[in-house]
Amino acid sequence: MSISTEKKCLLANxxxxxxxxxxxxxxxxxxxxxxxxxxxLCLLQRAGFLLMGFALIxxxxxGLKASHYMLGFLGAILTILSSLxxxxxxxxxxxxxxxxxxxxxxxxxxxxxxxxxxxxxxxxGLWCQSQLNRSTKAPSATTYKPLFYVLLFLLLxxxxxxxxxxxxxxxxxxxxxNPSGYPHxxx
Amino acid sequence: MMALLFLALSxxxxxxxxxxxxxxxxFFSLSVALGLLILWHHFHFNSLKIIL
Numbered sequence: 001m002s003i004s005t006e007k008k009c010l011l012a013n014x015x016x017x018x019x020x021x022x023x024x025x026x027x028x029x030x031x032x033x034x035x036x037x038x039x040x041l042c043l044l045q046r047a048g049f050l051l052m053g054f055a056l057i058x059x060x061x062x063g064l065k066a067s068h069y070m071l072g073f074l075g076a077i078l079t080i081l082s083s084l085x086x087x088x089x090x091x092x093x094x095x096x097x098x099x100x101x102x103x104x105x106x107x108x109x110x111x112x113x114x115x116x117x118x119x120x121x122x123x124x125g126l127w128c129q130s131q132l133n134r135s136t137k138a139p140s141a142t143t144y145k146p147l148f149y150v151l152l153f154l155l156l157x158x159x160x161x162x163x164x165x166x167x168x169x170x171x172x173x174x175x176x177x178n179p180s181g182y183p184h185x186x187x
Numbered sequence: 188m189m190a191l192l193f194l195a196l197s198x199x200x201x202x203x204x205x206x207x208x209x210x211x212x213x214f215f216s217l218s219v220a221l222g223l224l225i226l227w228h229h230f231h232f233n234s235l236k237i238i239l
Binding site: 044051071078152172174175 | 188189190191192193194196197199200201203204206208211212215218219222223225226228229230
């Protein structure tokens with residue numbers, strides 16, 4: 001694989017991380033604008049998206065590696081498991097739904113589609129990785145250093161905001177199945 | 188428990204800032220383990236409710 005192809009792969013990783021950050025920001029928008037308290041499965045899906053972003057950011061930081069893609073796989077599997085569980089909970093007519101909808105599909109359905117898409121994209125990334133010629137010097141992180149810092153701080157801010165809001169919702173215990181508000185005070 | 192998961196994730200992302208790969212991987216593994224534990228707890232608790 002030529003250096004320019006590797007640069008393209010790194011850029012694709014950066015775009016992927018940005019898309020994942022946007023998904024999490026949309027989830028926050030629904031949480032605060034519609035005053036929806038996220039359920040435990042919704043929070044697990046958010047964590048899964050952050051894990052996927054984490055893996056892509058590692059590719060940007062340490063260069064393209066198959067092991068980083070496999071970390072993203074783990075995050076995607078966790079998201080798929082939790083979103084599929086939530087879809088199945090509401091699949092029977094009359095069992096109701098949870099949260100808002102975009103284009104008449106609920107967020108957990110979109111979450112399943114997005115994580116499945118991530119799995120497919122990771123397969124393409126791994127295929128690119130297998131084509132990598134070890135003799136070419138990898139541009140790795142130095143090429144996209146400013147982009148890396150922007151994405152890292154974005155994901156870090158999202159992760160810290162999630163930590164605070166989850167603590168206020170559940171404290172340090174397991175989250176209730178039907179959360180009603182934010183009973184725990186931060187200070 | 189979920190807050191701890193997000194805290195571990197934040198710590199892992201923060202360690203990337205200083206290029207600490209091993210620490211980042213440790214926090215990543217901790218987050219995945221916590222996530223699977225919470226998911227298992229969710230399945231187990233709800234399955235028990237249905238059976239009982």
